[in-house]
Amino acid sequence: MKRKRFAIGLIIAVTYAGLLFIQIDATSNNSIQKARVNLGRYLFYDTKLSYNQTKTCVSCHDPSMAFTDGYRTSSGADGFNLKHNAISLLNVKYRSTYTWANPTIKTLKAQLQFPFFNEHPKELGWKGNEQTILNRFLNDRKYQKLFKQAFPQQNNPFQLANIQTAIIAFEEQLVAYNSKYDWYLKGKMEMFTQEEQAGLILFSSSRLGCNNCHGWETPFKKDTSLFSNGIRVPSLRNVLLTAPYMHDGRIEDINGVLEYYSQKNSLYLTNKEKKQIISFLYALTDTSYLSNKELLNPFQYQ
Numbered sequence: 175m176k177r178k179r180f181a182i183g184l185i186i187a188v189t190y191a192g193l194l195f196i197q198i199d200a201t202s203n204n205s206i207q208k209a210r211v212n213l214g215r216y217l218f219y220d221t222k223l224s225y226n227q228t229k230t231c232v233s234c235h236d237p238s239m240a241f242t243d244g245y246r247t248s249s250g251a252d253g254f255n256l257k258h259n260a261i262s263l264l265n266v267k268y269r270s271t272y273t274w275a276n277p278t279i280k281t282l283k284a285q286l287q288f289p290f291f292n293e294h295p296k297e298l299g300w301k302g303n304e305q306t307i308l309n310r311f312l313n314d315r316k317y318q319k320l321f322k323q324a325f326p327q328q329n330n331p332f333q334l335a336n337i338q339t340a341i342i343a344f345e346e347q348l349v350a351y352n353s354k355y356d357w358y359l360k361g362k363m364e365m366f367t368q369e370e371q372a373g374l375i376l377f378s379s380s381r382l383g384c385n386n387c388h389g390w391e392t393p394f395k396k397d398t399s400l401f402s403n404g405i406r407v408p409s410l411r412n413v414l415l416t417a418p419y420m421h422d423g424r425i426e427d428i429n430g431v432l433e434y435y436s437q438k439n440s441l442y443l444t445n446k447e448k449k450q451i452i453s454f455l456y457a458l459t460d461t462s463y464l465s466n467k468e469l470l471n472p473f474q475y476q
Contacts (some may be wrong), residue, residue: 207343209323213221214344216320217337217473224312225299237470240412241348244333246423254295259423262416267346271399272419274406282342311447347469350412351393353460356470366457373454376447411458427453
């Protein structure tokens, strides 16, 4: 009987120890992931990331403009313009493709190789300057601590792969699914004004067919990227914060976009209809992320 009790007690003790170990391990992993997000935040906003210390991720992805930059096309660290308009990074975790014109780029890691290693023009200019840039972080006391916290099991965590891992961890925190439209989806129909409702009906109508290309995004689910004439159809979330428009930034404002498609597709939109559609597009705006200081410049907001 004593042996039986001892065996049962031993089983309980081993089980408890195992569960405790799992809990400690999960807590440790969570702590490391938070440290990587924090490191990524610093890197995202730090000009040390470019070869001549003039550019960083936020140069093209400013939070005040839904993580775009307000220019027709962005400029790289060497001062020359890129081919395309900066794409918003909000909800980037749920995208299925990551560039304007290459549907094969299906991971953030693959996308990051472009700003790091593009040559004509240079964006961050890492090619041929890898060790010089890494040494900046290696010799910085603040980053010595941040890298150690983010990659505690590595003797030398100052590696390109770790930098990209941290930036991706930060970018995956950039989520904006708290617009009026999101509340509407949750059944809060009263959130929409009559004009916004009219805009939604127009947007979804067979006459305009806007949602044939701009399909409805389900919050926190992977989207299905559509390409039209070789160019990716962008998300319309926070669209009124991301002017100028089109892949090359050639249209200055949203009125110009509506006029362009009205003429191209013979839609004959009236001024009233344009106003209704714009009202609906305003309902796709969510700037609540700006109140989260952990997503903003760590050199300004602690």
